[in-house]
Structure formats: C-alpha cells, structure tokens
Amino acid sequence: MKTAVLLSALAALASATPTVKEPPSKRSDLTAVTVSGNAFWQGDTRFYLRGIDYQPGGAANNTDPLADTTVCKRDIAKFKDLGINVIRVYAVDNSADHDECMSALNDAGIYLVLDVNNPSYSINRAEPGPSYNTVYLQSVFATVEMFAQYKNTLAFFSGNEVINDEEDTDKSAPYVKAVTRDMKNYMNSRSLRAVPVGYSAADVSSNRKQTADYMNCGSDDVRSDFFAFNDYSWCNSDFETSGWDAKVKNFTDYGLPIFLSEYGCIKSRPRKFGEFGALMSTKMSGVYSGGLLYEYSIEENDYGIVSIGSDKKVTTISEYNLFKTALANDAAPTGDGGAASTTHSQDCPTSAATWQVNASLVPEMPSAAQKYMTAGAGDGPGLDGDGSQDKADSGTASASVTAGSASPTGSSDDSDNAASTLGPMNLAPLCVTGAAIFFTLFGALLL
Secondary structure: OHHHHHHHHHHHHHHHOOOOOOOHHHHOOOOOEEEEOOEEEEOOEEEOEEEEEOOOOOHHHOOOOOOOHHHHHHHHHHHHHHOOOEEEEOOOOOOOOOHHHHHHHHHOOOEEEEEOOEOOEOOOOOOHHHHOOHHHHHHHHHHHHHHHOOOOEEEEEEEEOOOOOOOOHHHHHHHHHHHHHHHHHHHHHOOOOOOOEEEEEOOOOOOHHHHHHHHOOOOOOOOOOEEEEEEOOOOOOOOOOOOHHHHHHHHOOOOOOEEEEEEOOOOOOOOOOHHHHHHOOOOOOOOEEEEEEOOOEOOOOOOOOEEEOOOOOEEEOHHHHHHHHHHHHOOOOOOOOOOOOOOOOOOOOOOEOOEOOOOOEOOOOOHHHHHHHHHOOOOOOOOOOOOOOOOOOOOOOOOOOEOOOOOOOOOOOOOOOOOOOOOOOOOHHHHHHHHHHHHHHHHHHHO
16 A cells, blocks of 8 residues: 555656756757858858758648658758758748757758748738737747757748839838847847848849848848848859859948849759859859759749659659759868958948838837747747738838837737747746645655
C-alpha cells in the first residue's frame, strides 16, 4: 500500500513539473547573418544569397511549408542536393510550431528569408490606410517574435510588390515604410535579435530606383536594412543585353545590401542560369549580394524546377540539374567581393510622374498596438484567422501623418482587438501543487 501511494505521488509530481524547451536561439549552430556596409556577413565572411523561392502550391494556396515536417524535410533533401544556402518563404502560420523544420534547415546550412504578410494579414494596395491597423500589426509582430529566435532567419520582408506601376499605387509606400519601422522598433523594444528588415519590390523599371531610394532615406528607424527586387530581364542572354550592367551602375554607392528576391526568366527555355554566374562575379558583387531563383516547385505559372505530384512525391526536371550545375560551377567571390565598408542613406526621391510620395509623411503606429512593444504580441492568428483588412482602428485616416506628430488614429476597443500576451510565468499553481504532493509523500511514509 505504501509503495503504491508513493509511486502515485511521484508520478503526480513528475506530471506537475513543467518541461522547459531550450530556446531555438541556443540550439542553433549557424552564425546569424548581419548587415555591415552594403553587404551581408556571416561572422567575418561575406555572405551571398545563393537560394530559391519556396512556396509549394503557389502563393494563392496560402499554406505554410515550414509547419509540415514531412513536406519540409522532403524538400530540404533537395535543397542540400542543389547546394543552396537560402530559401524564401512567402507565408507562414504564426500559430504553428516551426522548431523541427527550422532545426532541419539549420542542420543543412540553410537560412530563411521570410515575408511577414499573408493574403489575410497584409497592406491593401488599393486602400492602405484602413488595412494598417492593430489587428494586422499583432499578426506581423507575432511572426517576428516567433522567427527572430532562430539564428538561421536571415531577413524579414515588410512588404512584397505593394508598390507597382498602376496609377496611385505608390500611395501605399508610406505604409510599407511604417511597417518596416514598426518591426524594427518591436525587435528593439522586445530585446529580440535585430533581424534585418527590408522590402521586395516588383519588376517595374519606371519607379524601381525611386522605391529603393525611398526605402533608404530619412531617419535610421524608418530606413530599411536592405533592398531587394524581382528581376526577369535576363532571358538566356548576357550582362549587357539584359541591362544588368546599367542596374549595377544605378545602384553603385546605394549604401545598403541589395539582392534579387526573384529572378529566372522563362521566355527562352531551358533556362541556363547564366545570370547566376553574373551575380557571383566581381562585375556585380561590389553592389549585389546574390539572389533567389523563382522558384522551387512548378505551379500554374510554370517557373518551377521540380514537380510535386498528387502523391506528394518530388520529380525533378532538366532545369533542376542545370541550376545545380550553375551553383556548383559559380562560386562566390573570395574576400569582401568589393563591398563598401560603410552604410549610408540616400536622398529621398523628388516628385515625378511615376512617384508622388511625400517622404516626410509616414503613418504613426496605431496607439492600440503600442501595448505589444512591452507585453509582446502573443499567439498569432495563423493563416485561418479572420483577417485584418476590414479591422480598421476607430478614427483611422487613410492619409499619412508626419512621424512624431499627434496620431490621427484612435484607440480601438481592446475587447474587439484583444490578443493574448506573453508575461512572466505564474508559479503559484505549481507551488500549491508541489506542496500538496509533498504532504502526500510525507503522509505515505508515515503510514
């Protein structure tokens, strides 16, 4: 009887004792990538993005490949075979656990560039003001909090192709800049690792340089840490025919790291990936830090290099081996690759036919979102949440306001926009439970 009571009490004590997982930031072996001058650095070694865009099912599918361990480990085997060092993921479920996949990527020597938005939680290009709200920022901050802990999170995109060549779409630029500022401030306020934050621009020649200069002008808190853009102008051609020589010249002395967030024209197939060799050459390395091939899996737009069947098995096509060969043959430059030693800002772009943005006007963060800076964003809403684009804070104005002036946005009702927050662990229930078990043990021994 005594033995049975004692064993029962010990089992209860074991179940009441919480198991604290070691934080991923302590488990990771990869060195966190940082920004210095106009380049990325892995410790003292120049880091070039030699990677691929990864969103099985396509962006419209709105699924998280890093939350499915079977899928991510299946594809990590291909990433290792290719020899890439970075993947870009366009949407993640910020309510899911990513430890296993991020650890597997780490073990494979692969970093992550992550978009913090998804179709349900994003800035609406057509009507950006109302979509920049507390519910939206809670989702963004939850994603940042989750992935900043992984040392192999290389960078965050605060926006993707929000600005394009359509009339009036550049009015959304201030909101992208505001989100960039908010993400940087959130990591600083929460004492998180300062993961670089930047923007992924559309393949639009008419305002690409203005967009880049805009993201790198103003005070340090609103400036991006890097600039990326999508470029499909190299179609099995060459450095001059593609116009890449002019783009190197245009961005010389830009002051921040630049890379291609998408590349890989399919007008002439099979793709031979000569552009990757150019990216890895000293003709470009003084300005560019590599790029990401679009894309891994074949979707409706036919850009992929593998086919994923209904049975979820992966089959490679000829361009898979061609890209693998390019990666093997075109090593990154040695040394600093001609990188600049200092980071600096640009003058804000002036008004033009394709650019009508007042650089001095940036929206203030909704006051109701300020609580996240200290208490944390809590659990994310995930990909199946109610969305944020129709959750405007009361009093929200669509016009930008001067940073530092009185905010035009009123506080939203916390009961409507409530989010769970992270705080100190409440130890009282554990103490009570522990005491009860102690007395049970003590009583058992006296019987």
